[in-house]
Amino acid sequence: MKNRSLISQKKVFLPFILLLGLVILVTFADAATPRHGGTFIFAVEGEQANLNPFLISTSDVVPIQVSLFNTLLTQDLKANFVPSLAESYSVSADGLTYTFRLVKNATWHDGKPFSSADVVYTLRELYPQNPRTGSWWKPGANVVVEAPDSNTVVLKLKQPYAPLLDLIAYPTAGPFILPKHLYEGTDMKKNPYNSKPIGTGPFMFKEWVIGSHIEMVRNPNFFGRGKEGKPYIDRLVFRLIPDPAGRMLALKKGDVDFVPYNAVPFEEVPELRKDPNLVIDTRGAGGSTIKYLFINLRNAPVSNKMVRQAMAYAIDKKKIVDLVLLGEGKDAKSVVTSTTEWAFNPKVPAYPYSLERANALLDKAGYPKGAGGIRFKIRLSCIGGRGSDIQIAEVMRDQLKQVGIDAQIVSLDRAAFSDALFMRWDFDIAIQQAATAPDPMVGLTRLLHSSNIIKAALTNTAGFSNPEVDKLLDEEYKQVSREKRSAMWYRIQEIVMDELPYLPIYEQPVLNVYRAVWADTITSIYGHNQSREHAYLKK
């Protein structure tokens, strides 16, 4: 109906518009205008069980999901919230009411119109089923989701929740809106559309050849098409390449267009930089991750704070960055990433590399050097097959040996490591990573709050319990003012960096690699996890 009225209006102006178009075309003919066409091939490491964002949101599947589905908002390269399914939003002064005005031209890939009913259904019924959603989203209890009309959605919170917009926009485990007409009345876990999704996104699902690839085609009716008719890419293919060397080879040869940073081996980077056909893009680091040394506070001698601080002095982080990352990274100063500027505290207790201080602290802690200069033995656990973790462990072992700590490397595969670390707490120190994104509240509260000392993945595995930190964590996310939150996070970092339940080693560098024929491949802090609706082939 709406379309018809638009067309009839346009009919009157059609000749005029055509003429104008011609003039513009002639005038700007040689300006760089994005052109349509091409196949974009994205390399993924592993196979997926399905594509439902509430059932699976591992690092491999999010780039696929963002191409098919949309969240209400998204973020640009400066972390500003920009429209997606919501063309605008407003937040009440008390931080309790969020109003989203939805776009009017969105349709599902099967042709059915998109409306606020889909959003309400997804947020009430589907999103809470995601195990990653956690306790912050309990529709009916701490949040009420309403749709006053077909283009408006209102969220009413019981108490302010500072990271709300970040979570609403976040592509990893975030609330992608799913079609109500295909999910209502079904068991979400068994819905056939989990494997042949219908979304609102820039690309439409075409086929999935298990073990080989997932193929999508351009959505000509994409609501975000704009004047240019986005997306520009005709075909988007996610190709499965399990071997890291194979991915790099396919990229250099031109069989693949994009390899996400978590799938790029560091030792390849210097070589890749020399290749004029490739771009190494360090933008899109919004979801950046810190590589840590997790410390088990239950086990002596690392239960002793002086021993932990001594280790911090003995470990030369810069050297690890140089040797393992070949200089492509930054040593981490705190548990909040420096890219999260508002919360990162640059003045936390620092541990500049110093063997003297380390030795002095260890002597003071009551662990004198014994036979062969050894003070004590501990286990250093790591995942043997995950990127450079084993190399970090090897460098660290040598560094700790300098101060008389004999660290024995226990290299496990991922399943065995997760089991030892998270389920059995059977480790002394371990190489593990954790993200601050999308908000420190989401990434760090799990690691730091004493109520999270539970046997589950990515929880307070160290066994860290500090009443002041608990209290700050309980209060900070209810603050409407970012200044207040910032001050509270500064204090949390001071305590944590003094106590050292987790010793940050480096901030994982983000080095997405793609073929230089593509432009506008990265336009958001989500980096590899954003959709490719803006990407186009350069002339």
Place this chain on the structure above:
Amino acid sequence: MIKMKASTWYIGGRLLQAIPLIFWVIVINFLIIHLAPGDPVSFLAGEYESTPESMEAMRKEFGLDKPLITQLGVYLLKVVQGDLGYSMRMKKPVLELILSRVPATFLLMGTAMLFSTVLGVLLGAMYSRRSSLAENATTFLAIAGYSMPAFWLGQILLIIFSLHLGWFPSQGMMSMRVRETGLWAVLDTLHHLVLPALTWAAYHVTIIFRLTRSKMLETLSQDFIITARGKGLDRRAILYRHALPNAILPVVTVLGVNVGFMLAGSVLVETVFAWPGMGRLMFEAVSARDYPVLLGLFLVISVMVVLANLVTDIVYALIDPRVTYK
């Protein structure tokens, strides 16, 4: 007719004998797999933040909360009924997953085997003269082929023939940039097949070559060859008509045994070339501790090995007049 019947009985008997063998294969594999630290739940949960409740629910869903012996019993009962269970990671029936990967592996393995056998036998027959040059070349090739790991050779071939010369595609089974159809799709797949098949064949060529050559040398020194020479037959006739059929028998035995080795080697070759076959499935299942898929694969592979050995024996009977089955 009587001979046919005898062989039918023989085949039936051999298949029956395989049943206890496969039973023990299942039991032993089941126990070994469960002995490895970590389970599918800790793998799945390690991917993201989980709660003890959600993990307990997952264990229950997979039946991992029951004692090991009960799990084994349940599994065996299902297998007898032809049900290989459900993949914990992929959430799909195991049999369907495995069968979807069989064609790719068979295509690759069949090509590699055919190529390596023909080439190995031909080379073995051609270089069956005693000369120091042939001797040295044999030893060198045999050691090289035997000791080159498939993943290394595969990458070297990729770097030379795919990246630098650009003759072959780098990964997978079909082109993604442009999707071919009809005959072009077949040719496209054959194009993709060359490098992985060569990699896989390299090792087996050397085995077959060495074996054929040593058997040829042995045969050529036997009385009937000397007689043939004495009769004045030409060298080629002696070599290919008299010596080769006798020397080739052990090669047939090795082929049967090789099926097992080749399936095991498929993990490496298929991973290096992103070939969507059973080996890749196994690699992924091991790292995810996807018990049902692993057990299903072991089962399917043991059945294949048993069948391959049976076929070997039958072929033996056909080509060796001295062997009969009673």
